[in-house]
Amino acid sequence: MNAPGVQRSGPGALARGLGTLRSLLPQASDYTGVRRTWRGDLVAGLTVGIVALPLALAFGVSSGAGAEAGLVTAIVAGLLAAVFGGSHVQVSGPTGAMVVVLAPIVAAHGAGAAALLSVLAGIVLVALGASRLGRAVAYIPWPVVEGFTLGIGVIIFLQQVPLAVSAPVAPGQNTAVAAVAAVASAPWPRAAASLGVVALVVATTLLVPRIHRSLPASLLAILAASLGAGLLGLEVERIGALPASLPAPALPGFGISDLPSLAGPALAVAALAAIESLLSARVASGLAGPDGRTTGPYNPDRELVGQGLASVAAGLFGGMPATGAIARTAVNVRSGGRSRTASIVHALVLLGIVYLAAPLVAQIPLAALAGVLMVTAGRMVSVGTARRILGSTRQDAVAFVLTAVITVAFDLIVAIQIGLAAAALLTLRQFAKLGSVRREPIPGPAHDGDEHIAVFRLDGLMFFGAAERVLEEVTRTSSADGVEVAVLRLSQLRYLDATGAQTLVEAVRRLEARGVTVLLKGVQEQHLDLVRRVGVIAELRHHRHLFDSLDDAVEHARSHVRRARLPSATA
Template sequence: MRAPLPRPEDLPSRADYAEVPRTWRGDLVAGVTVGVVALPLALAFGVSAGVGAQAGLITAIIAGVCAAVFGGSNVQVSGPTGAMVVVLAPIVASSGVGTVALLSVLAGVVLFVLGASRVGRAVGFIPWPVIEGFTVGIGVIIFLQQVPSALSSPVAAGENALVAAVESVAGARWPAVGVSAAMVVFVAVVMVAVPRLHRALPAGLIAIIVVTAAVAAFDIATPVIGELPSSLPAPQLPEVVWADVPGLSGAVLAIAALAAIESLLSARVASTMPGPTGETTGPFNADRELVGQGVASVAAGLFGGMPATGAIARTAVNVRSGGRTRMAAIVHSLVLVLVVYAASTVVGRIPLAALAGVLMVTAARMISPSLVRRILRSTRSDALTFAATAVITVSFDLIVAIEIGIACAALLTLRKFAGMGAVRRERLPGTPQAGDDQIALLRLDGLMFFGVADRIQQELTAVTGVTVIILRLSQVQYVDATGAQALAETVQALERHGVTVLLKGIRPEHLPVISRVGVLEHLRHERHLFDTLPAALAHARDHIQRSAHENTTNGPQ
């Protein structure tokens, strides 16, 4: 069997950069802005995962540029993320730091195969309320993650964002809180006010430069990024202990699943996110995105990094800052390289509170009150799905939220579909004749599937006081194996109790499954299958008359 290979449209081409001559200024500004914002996040995520700040920075650089070149989104920014930290931290604790690079490579191979196998478009099956609930939850998490830095009140790494925010507020101390909070407020004011003066100005970058300069000029004591690594390692194959590989399969699949879901959802959200001028970034190629994320994780592992995913926070900053092509994400990686080799000392002095202010504003902009109102006013099931996904995203875990959100949407949809399946008793057409009270005309409507099969079976077998039942099946829209089996059992039960069953109007597309399950075998006679209601009714009346005649002939002498 041939291994799946990417299609030409899933590979980089010159067309990816056709808009660069028009958008290069916005891409450059956005890339620089995202690079500055991504720096502390990359370092922090590396530390939180237990692999070290350098691994986080390496991942942001290597995975960032590889995903930008090979990925399916024009604006996606990839690197280490908080969701990946949640998965990696226990793995590092149990298996050691040395396994992370190998896990990154293996998970990257899985992602590449998934993309080449064309399964990326499966994200299109995720309901809109789940997507928006995930987006709102992510926005809240991003905001909450910045609360400790905004209050200069650090908490233990790896805690839930909501718990960490509450603990940081409870443990905040003055006057450090006042200084940090003032920086956050200043950054927020600048980011809101500057675009009103000129949309092209990099408001976040301006705010960070001003705050950093003020802190240096007045010698203000506040937490800063701190010391950074000064070089990147040479690529090398991770050490492989083949005996341990089978035991890592579960971790590899979990990492690959997380990377796929988070990256595709991030790319999908970004594709509809408006930039500074109000225009959206356009569609993305889901299969190519998985291929790109696979290449990115393999490359990051070869350089000693950690698995990467599309990062919604950095992607949102990119879009909001004016990024429109892949050049923005590439510039973001180049900025981080420049930081490593030339400006690590200067960048290390940026206050964490200033960066917290940038991300808080970005998170607030991710949540659209009008969109939330539209979902909550749509249908009860969609509103419930949206709320459940958002709450679980914030309270527990991103992947759990997606899983529960999809399950909630599926169950509510099944419940709705189940309500569409019904059994209705109809009056016999034409002039009433003797013996018509012994005939029941039942019409099955809607869907005959596993979610409604038991109820329909109970309703059909509950019909009493008749000798013949005509089942009209022309209004049945769908039949699955469970529905067909329920119909077969119903026919068998009725025939066993002396009730003759006639089937009318089986659709051609339903006949194969109904035949294979054995519905027709349980009919009293093979001719008890009719295309028209008059023919079925005539047969039923004839059957009643013959039965009455036989009873008269064979009655007591």
């Protein structure tokens, strides 16, 4: 009789599995509307490609893997993440946060470790996405996300300060410290020329949209700055020479003995890539383009799969792990990117630059790119959003400020961890207030001896955050008032966890040790199994001290009080 049911469930499970697989793969609907948006996508892709070029080279060098590794990652991972990822506007590639994690690993294991880590971390990301764990980012509170966004905006701005004043900084320094040091050691009057380029870019980027919203402000600003610097003969730093070609794909060289030592770093890299990519995609879904419209939803599970495949491919080409890059993604959206076409164009632009236009791009002033990113960073900081969060609740305001400050002071992973911890602790503190205990009067007419009976009503949430307070209240009240019988009403408990049940065990144990008989009333069906397994009922003086009716519990309590008085009365 069971066989037909099993057969019917087979096709259903298969259909669900195929549906899940389809949702994680590219679809024709990914390019719906491209006929309307292709112009904006093309301009945005060109702009982001030029902005991403020096960042890719710099991040490759900073990680220790080399400039070529950074460029390969921006091209290969950028292309595959655009096609397979879950966001329509996400731009992927090497990022500063990833460099912080990679640099010590590469220093310990050599430059080749970056490619192997990219493959290993990519496999982990694909597994996470296929397991549908991407939606865990939805549990990150809004104030933490906005604090992260604010902190990243500040970091992006501060990262450009050394370029803006033509002052090199020592690698590995905190971004804020490096910015201050750059300003202090700025080589005047050369720094004035760089600042002039930045000012021109910022002014052009802000003024061009007022002329016509569809004009590529960032691209025009970079062109104007490059032409101006060339015509005036300004002594400003340029992008400089680029790698001449891309390497052929190959498996990273490694030995079996390398895997145990790289397993931990690979998991750390995968965790960073997952968090940064999902948060970037989530932030990007709320960014508005030149038309004032937001970019729309994203698929977090597919985003993990796409980022995983992108990192695997980048590793095969000798690159490094990739993540969604909020700075480049923001430039993409602000420049008019509305579909995956823009991110694909960005990767193709970088590829074309390597083979066709490297000498021309090499002449772009780094200060011009700094100006573009400074404007982008400024637009990421929403004063209105910050005001709304700070004016909401104290715990949300604390989580917002703490996340933003720690993002700037340390890095985004530490910021997310501490921000989540702060939000969780403050939320638990609020939830703990929802769990209460109070002594109630005995219903109905009073009887002799009722003063020796205490009825306690436990309400709301009985979990680890509220358990200790409930325990103290019950035991303190019962011992102070000459109580001989305590009735614990549990019918109004909405939630009970193991700690809450253990607290009931402790309460019963303490009261019974003092000679107070404990009666339980109204244990709900969903809590009964937990109460039994933890041992609450076993601690009762008698297994029948469990009641469904308050009247029955009170009558039983009165009979206990009467029996306690009976010997003295007969004497």
